[in-house]
Amino acid sequence: MPHDHHDHDDHFHHEGISPSGHPYRADDDTPLTYWQTMEIAVRELLVEKGHVTAAEIAAQIDRMDARSPANGAAVVARAWTDPAFREHLLADGSAATREMGFDIGPMHLLAVENTPGVHNVIVCTLCSCYPRNLLGLPPDWYKSRAYRSRLVREPRRVLSEFGLTLPADTTIRVHDSTADMRYVVIPERPAGTEDWDADRLAALVTRDSMIGTGLPRPAA
């Protein structure tokens, strides 16, 4: 795929797979849009007027790219193996994840734990609020009208559309995020992993299992 390479200053590469595991969009090769034109113009004006530097913008994008579901997986795996950390995480999610280097900033993080018979799932009915410090940027479906409107009304059916069919007697708790308060789901530790360490366990923790639309990978 042809690419022009005008973004060396940002150390940004469009090819292959991103740190969060998705293919890049080939934005450089499609016709310039009105909103792209505005982004370039606004950024240039802000830099020229001294409100922000190009280096600050590049560093912020690097921070964004460094955040992926691997952060959340490390938190979940530690909660599974370190009882004191689990307690801290459930009591004060913001502080516990900050301690691991995943700062949520001024927002609050609530970790909600799945237990036998109780399954948690998160949504933002008002917009797209998401625990970005632990999972990176949200997938498109998380921001869709279908997910935002239906999850709070018929969660069991929505989950089944993700391929997750829960027993009829499982309680489903839906947590609606806000701009200031984000949730993350601590899924149940898979059976047969009793002697696994945190690093090995983290590989089982999927993004969707921390949103609640999926479960961790099985141990086998």
Next chain:
Amino acid sequence: MDRFDGKSWHDMGGGEGGALTDLPPDHDFALWEKRVDALMVLMTSKGHFSVDGLRRVLEDMGPRAFETMSYYERWMAAVNQNLVEAGLYTTTELGERMERVARRGGTYGLAADPRSTDRD
């Protein structure tokens, strides 16, 4: 005619929506989208506007914008509105700069290249 149900269009909880099967594959965000996100984070952290300011503009756009503009197109519009209100640049400055950017070339890569020659 629909009766007003007591909540704004963006308050979608409990409404209707399509099935979540056959989801399009996830994609990462384009560079211009990440730059919009970065401008939002940096300019709010510097105190030029707030998350509430972003949300106010997004919610005032109405349901049509949700259907016709992409996520970061809506964010770009909201960031710009807040920055103009904060007095960081004028709409005249913005319009002139957008014309200049568009003259650099027909793709994002060409138009965003700081080494492109502006032809006034």
